[in-house]
Amino acid sequence: MTETLFAGKSLAVFDAYGTLFDVHAAVQRHAAAIGPEAGPLSETWRTKQLEYSWVYGLMGRYRSFWSLTEAALDVALTRHPGVDRALREALLDAYRDLDAYPEVPATLDALRERGLRTAILSNGDTAMLERAVASAGLGPRLDATLSVDPARTFKTSPAAYRIVCERFGVGPAAVLFCSSNRWDVAGAAAFGFATAWMNRKGAPDEYADLPPTIEIVTLDALLTRFSQP
Known part of the structure; x- marks a missing residue:
């Protein structure tokens, strides 16, 4: 059987700003x-x-x-x-109170229905994240909303990504990390996460030595990877 993107993964983690929420x-x-x-x-x-x-x-x-x-x-x-x-x-x-991208709520629901836990890992501080999540109605769709605050630094520091492992008690191999920011994907890949680069605008790659596991255009494209290698 061909291994799929989610083989061995128990957790899907998302950057917030630019990935789930439209910063513009x-x-x-x-x-x-x-x-x-x-x-x-x-x-x-x-x-x-x-x-x-x-x-x-x-x-x-x-x-x-x-x-x-x-x-x-x-x-x-x-x-x-x-x-x-x-x-x-x-x-x-x-x-x-930024808008979430249209496909975000249904995609998070579908991932959870398939047995994955879902979380945010963001540079945003706790108060701004909690408000953004609440205003977009994403709270019930997430198992955790994690800020880099405890690490007192920002992504791409390994200390920021380590917050996920410590919160859920898993190793990097259990995590799929998705971000629209190519630098964030590079940092997550260097830490050991499988990665999905949500490249909405078709930007050229910038970190050839730290490639994403997959490249997608919209978040719901993740759902097809439960049955495709």
Whole structure:
């Protein structure tokens, strides 16, 4: 019998922002008020948010992901002066309640029906994750929502991925980790997880030495891998 992606796996773990939740939904809700700079503003906000996590992680000076999200928005607003700064609080509030991608709830349900436990592992701090999960109605579909807070660092540090193993009492071989962020997939692969790269935009690969186990376009594509190698 040909081994499938989920052979030997008891746990499916997902990155949150960009994987389960659309990080650009906050800006899109206010796109009319923002005007033509909505797309560039959102891209700058996300890019700076991630850059901050890497820089502070490498310095060993941990800050909550929410504080980095606020700081990143301030930079984005400065770089896009045509956007009304009075929208700052509305944008932050929208980020607290990001939309989940349409296929996410049903996919999590289907994975659990097939006997897998499901969890989030995110750079997001606990409060922002709990609100995002609740607003999207994903709470009953997850066995755990895990923040990197206990490790006091961010992905791609091995200490961040180790949180999953410690919480569930499993080794890396029992875990399938899914992320839309190629750098996150590389970090998870280096730690020993099987990985799924959710490449919604068809981006080129960046880490040839740490390939994903599979590449998918939407989350529900995972479901076909119960019967396909």
